[in-house]
Amino acid sequence: MNKVYKILPVYTGDVSGAASALYELGGMTVIHDPSGCNSTYNTHDEVRWYDKESLIYISGLNDIDAITGNDDKFIEDICYAAGKMKPKFIALANSPLPYLNGTDFKGITRILEKKTGLPCFYIKTNAMHDYSKGVSEAFLSFAKRMLEPAEKTAGINIVGATPLDLTNTVFEGEINANIAYGTDLESVLKAPGASLNVAVTSAGIGMCEYMKERFGIPYVCGLPWDSEYKDYRDVRRGSSKRYIVGEPVISGSIAARLKVLTGKDYNVVATTEITEGLLLPCDKKCHGEEEIQRALADAEQIIADPLFRLIAPKDVKFTELPHFAMSGRLYRKRIPNLMNMEEYIHES
């Protein structure tokens, strides 16, 4: 059963992903969920809580309001908070109980827009997906509601960046907007003026597709080493027993880079949800601990978060690549700048 995790943790969830995506954009993100549920986000899924202020709140939903569908309190509480905190926009994220009782979030956003005069949008989460879906939905909803044509610039946009995937990674080059890590709302609103979008994670693809359609901006997928904006999928790779486990765009980019630098083939074992069009024929998508364990059974070498050791073959050559969305704070100080491959790939 791929729902069973005997020992491996799950990735950060979609609700935390949504909050992480919008953290720096000056809005107010409200998760419609009971008390206590947001401690997961600020404890295990967010590195900025101490240093950078953000308006991430939960509604404190209780059983009676959930059963009776009492949206009035939710709306009143948001209006009160918006009046006090003056956010630039309001984003609402869903969770299992409002998802189950069919809370009309789109209707609520319309009411909130009228009452507060602020742009409001809904992020389609339900706590039953991994962070990549939540980040993707948040960026897409943000783009649809907030982005308008902007003055043309020469720079590119980095799209899909959050500390969940790129905790210590720094991008260089002529960057118009970084969406959305180490950034602010003002620069992100200039994004439609860029000449190229670079989707650095699978969570950025949805927004890139939208911006291509709405603003005519082309995009590539992959980490931009040496400020070169190439699509990692253009590098051909063959089957091998050397695996890179994790998020597909980052893993695919590393695999492509290693192929170019060393001539060796590495295959991606994609363990996060958004993979459509992101894997080569030699790569695999896995859902759940058992599938991942099976995919790694014949491994000669594995590059992955250290927690995957728990299900890796005993004597395999294992290169640790800590990933915040998997191991959280456990190995945080060892999370590398992915742009400096020598920090984390040795003897490949």
Next chain:
Amino acid sequence: MPISSDKQIKIKDSSFPKPFSNGLEFNAPSHGTWNIVHIGYAVPSAHQIYICADNCLRGVVMTAAEMGALDRFSSVVLEEDDMLHSGRLEESTTEGITEVLRKLDKVPPVVIVFPVCVHKFMGCDMNHIYKTLEERFPDTKFVRAFMDPVMQKRGTTPDQRLRKALMDIIPEGEEDRNTVAFVGCDMSPAKGNDINNQLINKGIHVLDSARTESLEEYYSIGSASRFICCYPAGRMGSEILARRLRRPLYYLPMDFNKDRIIAALELLGLDVDGSAVTDAERATEELKTLIADTPIAIDYTAVPRPLSLARFLLENGFNLKTVYLDGIDPDEEEDYNFLKEDFPELILHSTIHIMDRRPVRPDEKVLAIGQKAAWFEGTEYFVNIVEGAGLWGFGGIEELMSLMKDAYNTPKDIRDIIPRKGLGCSSVYE
């Protein structure tokens, strides 16, 4: 008095027992109090299984990971199809738990099962699930826990019910009149615990449900002749345990009022040690001389009765400015009324209000008792304790004064200490 929608209020203007209104909530990143994962691990050999959605699961599984205890933790992840088909939730829960247990090297003697809010809202037949599991694994005890925070604002919290469920598996043993057990608390009795010290001095065998070395020892709690509970969240479970085993329970959270301490000692048939009273008074006076008018802030996670502590500090001349809390235990009504009358300017400050989201470094030195007080005050000078720290009585007061003295003299790294979960538990993150 109206309930305040502001972040803080003077006690003279506050309402009892709910000073603040409910609204959107902020969560301060201080996590020293034990959560349901830490509490579950206190039962030796127990394996925990959570059945919930990804986002809900993340917090508990990472708690286990940070404790270095993933080998005693498993999960069954719920997905949309579990909500949309009749009977699927029961099937996924039953078969998921079964698969976990069959994959383990050895089926554990105790399995703590945590269904969630969704199971409640969908009317999941948990009795049928447990019946099936007990037929499949007859040698295993299934502890009927819940992780349903949607219920915690009304009635009992998941934490209270877990403590009760863990006590439900303690079998009735032959009463040993020489054994007393502390139950329902996470903090073991400290050096400064008059009850524990006197019991040991009298040759009484003292058990502590939070610190047993084996499942056999945990089960032996059922032989205790008397139970003592010092933590409010453990009260309900302790009362049910005592009633089931027909033994007396003494519910005695750490109190700072001299008369109440003496009354409690007498209730237990213990002595009032005059020298302990004098030592506590001397330690209090010495601390007052040292810290003079340094502002003090305390919070509800540090001690079970923060208003009792507040009263003690103010009556002894300390410059207590702020008590961080979100509600008031009805048992504290007497101290609340006293403070309202005699110290009306005392500030009550919410810990979940939307306004305060970052610690602001104070202009002057502030001494905090408790992690939340330290976080909100932005002070490195704090007493790092939760849940009363196992302190009790005059020895407890003396030890707390000593901890305050250390905290006043030696700053701590709040960024390293406060975000760590479960004070006293293993915490292996970098």
